[in-house]
Amino acid sequence: MDNLPGIVVAGASGRMGQMLVRTVLSSGKARLVGCLERPGHGWIGRDIGECLGGAAVGVLVTDDPLAALAKAQALLDFTAPAATVAFSGLCAQARAVHVIGTTGLEAGDIAAINRAAHHAVIVRAGNMSLGVNLLVRLTQKVAQALDADWDIEVVEAHHRRKVDAPSGTALMLGQAAADGRGVDLDAVRDAGRDGITGARRRGDIGFASIRGGDIVGEHEVIFAADGERIALRHVATDRAIFARGALKAALWGQGQKPGAYDMMDVLGL
Ligand SMILES: NC(=O)C1=CN([C@@H]2O[C@H](COP(=O)(O)OP(=O)(O)OC[C@H]3O[C@@H](n4cnc5c(N)ncnc54)[C@H](OP(=O)(O)O)[C@@H]3O)[C@@H](O)[C@H]2O)C=CC1
Ligand SMILES: O=C(O)C1=N[C@H](C(=O)O)C[C@H](O)C1
Numbered sequence: 001m002d003n004l005p006g007i008v009v010a011g012a013s014g015r016m017g018q019m020l021v022r023t024v025l026s027s028g029k030a031r032l033v034g035c036l037e038r039p040g041h042g043w044i045g046r047d048i049g050e051c052l053g054g055a056a057v058g059v060l061v062t063d064d065p066l067a068a069l070a071k072a073q074a075l076l077d078f079t080a081p082a083a084t085v086a087f088s089g090l091c092a093q094a095r096a097v098h099v100i101g102t103t104g105l106e107a108g109d110i111a112a113i114n115r116a117a118h119h120a121v122i123v124r125a126g127n128m129s130l131g132v133n134l135l136v137r138l139t140q141k142v143a144q145a146l147d148a149d150w151d152i153e154v155v156e157a158h159h160r161r162k163v164d165a166p167s168g169t170a171l172m173l174g175q176a177a178a179d180g181r182g183v184d185l186d187a188v189r190d191a192g193r194d195g196i197t198g199a200r201r202r203g204d205i206g207f208a209s210i211r212g213g214d215i216v217g218e219h220e221v222i223f224a225a226d227g228e229r230i231a232l233r234h235v236a237t238d239r240a241i242f243a244r245g246a247l248k249a250a251l252w253g254q255g256q257k258p259g260a261y262d263m264m265d266v267l268g269l
Pocket of ligand 2: 103126127158159162166167168169170216217218
């Protein structure tokens with residue numbers, strides 16, 4: 001057991017944080033060695049097993065990332081952009097694999113993360129499930145096969161507490177469609193239609209976001225032409241699929257050269 005990779009979970013009280021803790025503890029493939037929360041959080045100093053309503057597991061929640069990372073081989077980070085950028089620098093110092101699931105990152109955040117990847121292995125993806133990453137590949141292939149007579153729309157639905165839109169997954173799917181078509185996504189991206197928008201521009205890739213209830217995550221890529229339509233769809237019903245992917249990425253990252261990787265690298269897709 002002692003020779004298994006030691007894992008720290010950031011944002012351990014969050015929806016994904018809790019799922020990541022449970023996944024690591026039950027995996028038999030890694031050891032949970034740390035759990036992080038912000039200073040002042042009510043769980044600081046408490047055993048994470050008890051915080052989750054079970055037996056103590058011997059890991060206290062801390063607000064000291066460097067101390068936690070000193071005994072770890074990987075950090076699983078599904079938190080918020082500012083925290084993730086800070087964690088990328090700390091993982092680089094500790095030479096720990098940084099698995100990033102956080103979405104809503106801006107160009108400057110990604111540039112900072114990529115700088116940290118000169119010193120450590122970073123695996124970042126807006127969606128860590130096998131099914132979505134396969135859908136990304138399928139989207140790229142379908143977009144490559146069709147011309148701009150086929151309008152591409154990405155529709156996503158998530159729970160009412162999600163703070164960013166379009167979702168990270170929707171952006172991955174849009175990027176795959178743009179890559180397949182050989183165009184720059186920024187030049188054709190059409191998100192947030194409202195009011196008199198004018199007719200759809202040929203070649204645009206549209207995004208629409210639904211927020212409500214406890215929807216875990218649903219994504220559809222629609223290719224719509226005159227007289228016919230293709231729809232590629234993924235429905236997540238359990239956050240465990242993301243946590244399993246994140247743990248797989250942390251294990252895969254052990255022994256890799258420093259650099260910025262994604263789930264396609266991990267899954268070999
Ligand atoms: N890539 C993927 O496969 C997936 C990605 N996600 C993404 O993961 C992120 C988190 O989602 P979710 O779990 O639903 O969100 P939650 O809000 O439930 O959890 C985020 C957690 O991070 C904590 N946090 C924020 N800043 C810090 C900090 N500086 N230090 C320590 N902890 C911090 C929050 O604490 P506090 O409450 O105090 O702010 C909270 O506990 C989102 O960006 C989401 O889009 C989600 C699912 C799958
Ligand atoms: O915030 C979420 O919940 C999710 N976020 C990711 C995204 O932005 O695509 C992945 C998943 O859909 C759940």
